[in-house]
Amino acid sequence: MKPEKIAWKIYASAIGAVTTLVSQKLVEGAWRYVTGDDEPPSAEDPEETTGRALSWAVASGLGVAGAQLIARRFTNRRWMKYSLVNPVTGKKVGVRRQDDND
Numbered sequence: 001m002k003p004e005k006i007a008w009k010i011y012a013s014a015i016g017a018v019t020t021l022v023s024q025k026l027v028e029g030a031w032r033y034v035t036g037d038d039e040p041p042s043a044e045d046p047e048e049t050t051g052r053a054l055s056w057a058v059a060s061g062l063g064v065a066g067a068q069l070i071a072r073r074f075t076n077r078r079w080m081k082y083s084l085v086n087p088v089t090g091k092k093v094g095v096r097r098q099d100d101n102d
């Protein structure tokens with residue numbers, strides 16, 4: 001495996017792990033703020049209603065997945081800017097001039 005590929009995997013994994021941890025804490029905090037509960041419901045708790053457990057699963061999933069998508073796009077763009085290689089396709093990209101518009 002090429003050193004660039006290894007560096008990309010380490011970089012993307014580190015950003016992904018931090019994003020997951022931070023977004024999960026943010027979603028839990030938002031749940032507490034909105035519901036007033038001390039902690040989110042446990043899906044395994046038989047005393048918890050299915051509706052609340054499902055609501056938490058949806059909120060948690062959307063929050064974490066959304067944060068990961070944003071972080072992944074950010075890291076891909078930074079990697080492409082500095083390495084001039086698209087991390088998704090592996091193709092070389094041209095040098096972007098200062099006067100280019102998005």
